[in-house]
Amino acid sequence: MANICVYPGTFDPITNGHFDIIKRGSKLFDKVYVVISINSNKTTLFTPEERKQMIEEVVAGFDNIEVLVSDELTVDIAKELGASTLLRGLRAITDFEYELQIASANRQLEEEIETVFMMTKAEYSFLSSSIVKEIASYGRGIKSFVSPCVEKRLRDKLKNK
Ligand code: ADP
DSSP, X not given: OOOEEEEEEOOTXXXXXXXXXXXXXXXXXXXXXXXXXXXXTSOOSSOHHHHHHHHHHHTTTOTTEEEEEEOSOHHHHHHHHTOOEEEEEEOSHHHHHHHHHHHHHHHHHOTTOEEXXXXXXXXXTTOOHHHXXXXXXXXXXXXXXXXXXXXXXXXXHHHXX
């Protein structure tokens, strides 16, 4: 049976920290579905379709990674895709409580679906989509935090705001 995982998140936009988790996941799993969760409680800079296009550009060349947008519960979309694992990244202790809460709720909803955590690489431990947007909004370069295509999109987006 194929070993399939779902990597859910907001990805507003995808950073090198996210990409590192996706790359490492693609070595462990036969298939990685990067699922952009539409969460009405979160305000985002990019539309789901823009976020999807950026992730697709970043992961181009990897043949076992697919990007989807979903407004369903993560466990429901995982079941539909035949995925038995949810992949999440952990940066600092501050991520832990939030992730424990989500993983526990998901287990309650679907006992069969396991959440697996990967520790961030040290160089990405401070990196988040919000930090990248904040730095870019002050006009500073974000080359070391995101892919060139994301950098360009972010610059254009902030220009047109
Ligand atoms: P969410 O809104 O669900 O937290 P994000 O897009 O912010 O979605 O993140 C998706 C997943 O990627 C989360 O598990 C988050 O902890 C992880 N992640 C985010 N940034 C990094 C990073 N720099 N290194 C490792 N994991 C990360």
